[in-house]
Amino acid sequence: MKPGHITTPAEANTIPQIEEMYIDIGARSREEAEAMGVRHGTPITYATAPVELANGLVASPSIDDRAGCTAIIHTAKAFAEKRPKATVYYIGSVEEEIGLRGAETCLHDLDVDMAVAVDTFPAGYQPDVNMRDLFYEVGNGPGLHVGEIGDRVRIQSQQVHRWLRKTAETHGIPHQVGLMNGGTDAMTMMQTRGGIPAATIGVPRRYSHSPVEVFSLSDFENLTKILKFAVEGLDASFTTARV
Numbered sequence: 566m567k568p569g570h571i572t573t574p575a576e577a578n579t580i581p582q583i584e585e586m587y588i589d590i591g592a593r594s595r596e597e598a599e600a601m602g603v604r605h606g607t608p609i610t611y612a613t614a615p616v617e618l619a620n621g622l623v624a625s626p627s628i629d630d631r632a633g634c635t636a637i638i639h640t641a642k643a644f645a646e647k648r649p650k651a652t653v654y655y656i657g658s659v660e661e662e663i664g665l666r667g668a669e670t671c672l673h674d675l676d677v678d679m680a681v682a683v684d685t686f687p688a689g690y691q692p693d694v695n696m697r698d699l700f701y702e703v704g705n706g707p708g709l710h711v712g713e714i715g716d717r718v719r720i721q722s723q724q725v726h727r728w729l730r731k732t733a734e735t736h737g738i739p740h741q742v743g744l745m746n747g748g749t750d751a752m753t754m755m756q757t758r759g760g761i762p763a764a765t766i767g768v769p770r771r772y773s774h775s776p777v778e779v780f781s782l783s784d785f786e787n788l789t790k791i792l793k794f795a796v797e798g799l800d801a802s803f804t805t806a807r808v
């Protein structure tokens with residue numbers, strides 16, 4: 566960043582254009598940078614480690630969607646000894662943020678009856694967010710969407726949603742039911758193949774898409790519990806038929 570000492574008032578209130586941005590890696594020349602392994606197209610990320618805050622909250626970059634990936638790994642591990650009756654695919658898909666791409670191709674070759682997107686959601690209850698706009702609250706349990714408002718409004722599969730919701734209710738697991746501005750992989754999964762019934766579940770997090778997203782460990786634990794009980798309870802009687 567340009568030092569504040571020489572920043573003009575007009576510059577101070579503007580976000581620099583991407584072509585004006587640069588990253589200092591300590592190299593003194595192009596050759597030095599190349600010797601360090603830097604090439605055109607080398608990916609970068611925030612070098613921020615997770616930090617534990619008060620009340621079981623954790624700040625970390627990429628909670629979205631490391632939390633979801635970790636939750637499905639925990640769920641798979643829970644069935645390491647005793648497999649569930651249903652066939653379950655645990656998939657870590659790519660490029661959700663830039664167009665829900667990975668989930669669509671993943672499911673193209675799999676003949677599944679339904680799908681669940683395990684994601685994270687922007688939460689309200691931070692000083693600069695009106696709680697009418699984002700009503701999920703960190704610490705009140707994982708969220709279960711009834712719908713998503715992205716480029717178009719998508720109502721989630723009521724059968725899949727109710728299965729997850731009923732699991733949470735039956736086992737007395739805290740959860741929140743809501744709606745989200747923005748989409749998740751459930752949107753695209755419902756439009757791949759012949760339309761796969763899908764719903765979304767995930768942990769709410771504050772400071773969405775920043776290097777200090779904040780989520781609650783208890784929400785995460787409750788998410789893995791709901792997933793585990795939901796999969797455990799699946800048998801041939803489950804149907805996505807509406808009547």
Ligand SMILES: [Zn+2]
Pocket residue numbers: 629662774
């Ligand atoms: Zn996201």
